[in-house]
Amino acid sequence: MRRIALPVAVAALLALGALVVLELVRPSAPPTQVEQARQIAAELRCPDCQALSVAESQTAGAAAIHRQIVEQLAAGRTPEQVRAYFVTRYGEWILLAPSSPFAWWIPPAAVLLGVGVFAWWLGRGRGEAGPAASPPGQARDRIREEVEQLDA
């Protein structure tokens, strides 16, 4: 039984690895213009609503932007060019997610900084408490002398 188990496990692992590689290298079908338009609309802020994307909103402003996305894609512009067009008009405000990858690192960096400051603050408290707990050399000697005098 044990003689069979190892080759079976290795074969299963190899098959799994092959499936993962195939999935990674398999060319996926390019998105249609409708899918591209839907994706861009989901990334743009609806200008006349509260915290909704163009894709989620039914307002006149969102409908006008959605129509322009479709028209620009049909005219041969790439999704990046369409996004860039709206940024040149509205600024980065129109993007629901920041375009700069650097922006994604700010929250974890702030948390790390906070943890670092807290750890430093804890360490500082412990460091100061240490010397205060044991009396300095001269004082210790004097105490010892006084105790010895009392014992005598």
Place this chain on the structure above:
Amino acid sequence: MPAPSLGRSLRWLALPVVLVPLAWLLFTGLGSDPRVIPSPLVGKPMPAFAGTTLDGIEFSSADLLGRPAVVNFWASYCIPSCVDEHPVLLDLAARHGDELQMVGVLVNDAPDDARGFLDRYGHVSWPNLLNSDGDISIDYGVIGPPETFFVDADGIVVARHVGPLTSDEVNRQLAALGLAP
């Protein structure tokens, strides 16, 4: 008295290094005017537009070149902001109608509703474009009415104002355009 160690000095330095930028961010944020929303169009040529006015006349942004211009985005449903700024616009046209050109652009509004607004609050001497497909609003990055763009004689956008115009704001922008308030 022993000299303070480097670690202790750095510890006291850390406090202002963290607090001063935080205080600066807080105070600059509180002091800024929420109506001054930066527009990527400022400093750039005004986006071209053309369309039909409420009076049925064809109008193009090319007609604005040669004189400073005020492009005002408004709507009849924009109450009270558009109602509040209407007398300011009328006053601006009365005082500077010969020095600058004004044009209104409707934002998602029905022509009859816009005409009703003008019947009620005062007719204007400048053209008002229907903008029924909303393309002019998108080209100018308009978030919601009222919004006003100030354009110099060369067609360069010099400022954008979000919210109802006031006399003080108009005078400030007139000075920026080189016109006496």
